[in-house]
Amino acid sequence: MSREEAAALDAVDPLRAHRDQFELPEGMIYLDGNSLGPLSHAARDAAQTCIGDEWGRGLIRSWNTAGWVDLPQRCGRRLADLLGAAEQDIRVADSTSINLYKLLVAALALQSGRRTVLTEAGNFPTDLYITDAATRAGATHGVRRVAFDEIEQAIDETVAVVVLSHVHYRTGARHDMAAVTRRAHACGALVLWDLAHSAGAVPLNLAGDDVDLAIGCGYKFLNGGPGAPAFLYVAPGLQPVLENPICGWFGHARPFEFDDVYEPAAGVDRWQVGTPGVIGMRSLEGALSVWDSVSISDVAEKSAALFDGLAAWIDGPLADAGFELVTPRDPVRRGSQVSCRHPDAWPICQALIEAGVIGDFRTPDILRFGLTPLYLRHVDVWDAGARLAQIMASGRWRDARFQAQQRVT
Amino acid sequence: MSREEAAALDAVDPLRAHRDQFELPEGMIYLDGNSLGPLSHAARDAAQTCIGDEWGRGLIRSWNTAGWVDLPQRCGRRLADLLGAAEQDIRVADSTSINLYKLLVAALALQSGRRTVLTEAGNFPTDLYITDAATRAGATHGVRRVAFDEIEQAIDETVAVVVLSHVHYRTGARHDMAAVTRRAHACGALVLWDLAHSAGAVPLNLAGDDVDLAIGCGYKFLNGGPGAPAFLYVAPGLQPVLENPICGWFGHARPFEFDDVYEPAAGVDRWQVGTPGVIGMRSLEGALSVWDSVSISDVAEKSAALFDGLAAWIDGPLADAGFELVTPRDPVRRGSQVSCRHPDAWPICQALIEAGVIGDFRTPDILRFGLTPLYLRHVDVWDAGARLAQIMASGRWRDARFQAQQRVT
Numbered sequence: 011m012s013r014e015e016a017a018a019l020d021a022v023d024p025l026r027a028h029r030d031q032f033e034l035p036e037g038m039i040y041l042d043g044n045s046l047g048p049l050s051h052a053a054r055d056a057a058q059t060c061i062g063d064e065w066g067r068g069l070i071r072s073w074n075t076a077g078w079v080d081l082p083q084r085c086g087r088r089l090a091d092l093l094g095a096a097e098q099d100i101r102v103a104d105s106t107s108i109n110l111y112k113l114l115v116a117a118l119a120l121q122s123g124r125r126t127v128l129t130e131a132g133n134f135p136t137d138l139y140i141t142d143a144a145t146r147a148g149a150t151h152g153v154r155r156v157a158f159d160e161i162e163q164a165i166d167e168t169v170a171v172v173v174l175s176h177v178h179y180r181t182g183a184r185h186d187m188a189a190v191t192r193r194a195h196a197c198g199a200l201v202l203w204d205l206a207h208s209a210g211a212v213p214l215n216l217a218g219d220d221v222d223l224a225i226g227c228g229y230k231f232l233n234g235g236p237g238a239p240a241f242l243y244v245a246p247g248l249q250p251v252l253e254n255p256i257c258g259w260f261g262h263a264r265p266f267e268f269d270d271v272y273e274p275a276a277g278v279d280r281w282q283v284g285t286p287g288v289i290g291m292r293s294l295e296g297a298l299s300v301w302d303s304v305s306i307s308d309v310a311e312k313s314a315a316l317f318d319g320l321a322a323w324i325d326g327p328l329a330d331a332g333f334e335l336v337t338p339r340d341p342v343r344r345g346s347q348v349s350c351r352h353p354d355a356w357p358i359c360q361a362l363i364e365a366g367v368i369g370d371f372r373t374p375d376i377l378r379f380g381l382t383p384l385y386l387r388h389v390d391v392w393d394a395g396a397r398l399a400q401i402m403a404s405g406r407w408r409d410a411r412f413q414a415q416q417r418v419t
Numbered sequence: 420m421s422r423e424e425a426a427a428l429d430a431v432d433p434l435r436a437h438r439d440q441f442e443l444p445e446g447m448i449y450l451d452g453n454s455l456g457p458l459s460h461a462a463r464d465a466a467q468t469c470i471g472d473e474w475g476r477g478l479i480r481s482w483n484t485a486g487w488v489d490l491p492q493r494c495g496r497r498l499a500d501l502l503g504a505a506e507q508d509i510r511v512a513d514s515t516s517i518n519l520y521k522l523l524v525a526a527l528a529l530q531s532g533r534r535t536v537l538t539e540a541g542n543f544p545t546d547l548y549i550t551d552a553a554t555r556a557g558a559t560h561g562v563r564r565v566a567f568d569e570i571e572q573a574i575d576e577t578v579a580v581v582v583l584s585h586v587h588y589r590t591g592a593r594h595d596m597a598a599v600t601r602r603a604h605a606c607g608a609l610v611l612w613d614l615a616h617s618a619g620a621v622p623l624n625l626a627g628d629d630v631d632l633a634i635g636c637g638y639k640f641l642n643g644g645p646g647a648p649a650f651l652y653v654a655p656g657l658q659p660v661l662e663n664p665i666c667g668w669f670g671h672a673r674p675f676e677f678d679d680v681y682e683p684a685a686g687v688d689r690w691q692v693g694t695p696g697v698i699g700m701r702s703l704e705g706a707l708s709v710w711d712s713v714s715i716s717d718v719a720e721k722s723a724a725l726f727d728g729l730a731a732w733i734d735g736p737l738a739d740a741g742f743e744l745v746t747p748r749d750p751v752r753r754g755s756q757v758s759c760r761h762p763d764a765w766p767i768c769q770a771l772i773e774a775g776v777i778g779d780f781r782t783p784d785i786l787r788f789g790l791t792p793l794y795l796r797h798v799d800v801w802d803a804g805a806r807l808a809q810i811m812a813s814g815r816w817r818d819a820r821f822q823a824q825q826r827v828t
Binding site for chain 1: 442444447449451454455457458462463466467469470471473474475476478479480481482487513514515516517520540541543544545547548549551552556589636638644645646647648649664665666667668669671674675676677678679680681692693694695696697698699700702772777779781782
């Protein structure tokens with residue numbers, strides 16, 4: 011594909027107008043929206059209104075007059091289509107890590123007759139750590155970590171809960187949510203899906219796939235802002251029987267009556283804990299409004315085309331430079347990213363950043379590029395491939411300044 | 420005291436210049452800064468810089484270039500003087516409720532040979548709920564709730580952890596932190612202090628009082644913004660031996676190496692969990708900068724004078740209208756608030772809000788007024804007392820529109 015052909019795709023892109031809703035730095039090609047999504051006008055406006063008007067002028071009254079108290083629910087409503095779930099089964103609260111802990115501890119208590127938690131080897135660290143910790147807390151449980159391809163066959167009658175990232179953060183490989191969930195249910199296990207790299211990236215159908223539990227992140231494909239609050243989903247049938255182990259006052263049936271005894275709220279409201287972080291939640295709410303007019307199938311279709319555009323560089327000019335595609339080629343087996351392997355991924359990533367292309371490095375040898383169809387153009391991906399090819403051809407990435415290891419996220 | 424005498428106090432108030440650092444709505448007397456502190460210019464600037472420059476332009480790079488990754492520590496540094504503790508023993512993370520859960524579960528594991536958690540009857544609900552829940556999770560533990568005055572004598576060798584609010588949210592009564600901590604240590608118990616109504620309100624000396632554990636809230640006297648992130652303190656000697664039950668990736672010794680096995684960070688960094696909520700934390704950091712030039716002893720002295728000003732109304736003209744002071748009169752036995760009792764506290768509170776004086780109602784019969792010396796003047800308190808006296812004299816609070824019960828925070 012030539013740059014002209016990429017530009018021609020952009021001209022007929024049904025999502026092309028959405029790019030103007032974001033404040034993208036001039037001249038930067040941002041392929042890291044799967045790590046931190048960019049600022050939208052809507053998120054900025056919502057946060058500023060929250061700070062100046064609601065907090066500044068409304069003060070304490072804004073819990074009622076600006077509806078702060080309903081924010082976890084309002085954000086849930088805006089997530090419903092993206093998750094393929096009913097709004098009353100979704101809330102925004104806390105962080106992804108904390109939501110995982112709450113739901114997993116609760117699910118293990120419900121499944122107390124079973125011995126094993128099953129997860130994927132190499133899952134995102136926080137998922138591994140919290141799975142280990144929640145399991146240690148319940149003395150009869152142990153964790154099994156198995157490879158991506160072995161998950162389904164490893165589910166048996168001993169498994170209490172399967173904890174999986176739907177899309178893997180490093181490789182971009184995607185599990186078959188319906189099939190894994192079906193297999194788990196056939197064995198009497200529950201499944202808890204981490205949707206950090208799925209929500210806003212791939213079509214989801216939590217209700218249709220009969221998913222039990224899910225959590226996910228507000229600051230990646232959803233563009234809610236750095237460290238944005240996270241979401242959680244609980245299937246209607248599980249809502250009355252799961253108990254939040256961290257029972258804070260915002261999860262009480264009547265928080266403002268200040269009862270001495272905890273009575274969990276009905277439905278998913280019991281998964282709130284403390285006072286919600288309002289500014290971050292308003293920013294997320296603004297960011298989610300961008301999705302109102304977006305068809306997730308348009309997103310998936312454009313993501314596939316962007317993938318093909320970048321994969322053509324990796325399979326072509328960059329293969330000779332030592333690059334190897336890691337992300338599955340089958341669109342339904344992957345998320346919305348391109349991960350490739352190169353033994354010198356770190357300095358190459360740094361040289362690419364200097365050239366205005368922001369991707370990220372994942373230890374030990376992965377270059378990861380997020381494909382975010384709301385604001386990325388086909389020409390952006392073409393230019394990113396071309397600049398990477400130039401860097402490899404020139405050997406510029408070998409410069410000493412690109413070698414030093416630094417913290418990255 | 421006359422209004423002129425109140426104005427004369429304001430003229431020589433060493434804190435008077437700080438009022439200009441806040442964006443207070445014109446004509447409103449805000450006596451609810453103990454529920455939600457007001458917006459400061461510094462908090463607004465920090466949040467706007469974070470949104471527009473750091474997120475908008477810096478994007479993912481801001482984790483390093485804007486130092487987002489150090490925010491929990493930077494906020495801790497600004498809290499050190501207010502808490503009377505070393506900055507390396509403090510972090511900002513999550514919500515007060517979640518920090519309580521983390522520290523209490525960890526402390527109970529350390530004290531596993533002991534049977535009882537001791538707390539105060541009528542403690543803030545979330546403290547009661549989480550104390551109950553954390554105790555149920557450890558099968559050998561039970562909770563004892565005793566009255567404020569019976570705490571010290573109830574501490575014995577069976578007590579694992581004492582969980583107390585230093586200043587009571589309803590009454591404003593303050594425990595003797597040094598004495599309770601000493602008594603607990605003599606019995607081999609740990610103490611976990613909730614400083615939600617203490618930090619920024621009264622002088623604290625966590626290190627000098629040999630405090631084990633403390634948590635607190637960023638959005639009350641510290642003015643960090645609605646639902647601002649919370650803080651926690653762990654005594655140096657306990658830092659290596661307490662394990663965070665919610666071990667997320669940000670509490671790992673090397674989070675960006677994405678290890679498969681959790682290795683807790685040294686010191687208090689292990690109490691971080693997920694990705695911090697950056698916008699809320701930057702707002703809090705800005706708000707805390709206001710305290711840099713403030714002497715907490717000036718705050719305590721002015722708080723005592725504001726208390727006397729309002730108590731004079733309650734003891735005088737308002738006593739005949741059925742008001743009764745609830746907050747202790749001895750300054751070292753109370754926080755920075757005035758709580759009084761009236762059988763019709765709810766409609767009176769609503770009528771007072773309509774008259775431009777924002778206090779709050781706490782079930783069943785408490786009117787609560789926060790005293791926040793950074794931005795409240797003596798004339799504000801005088802005017803609040805006068806308006807309340809007018810409302811009672813006119814009987815206006817009996818109007819039907821003030822009777823309907825609504826959600827309040």
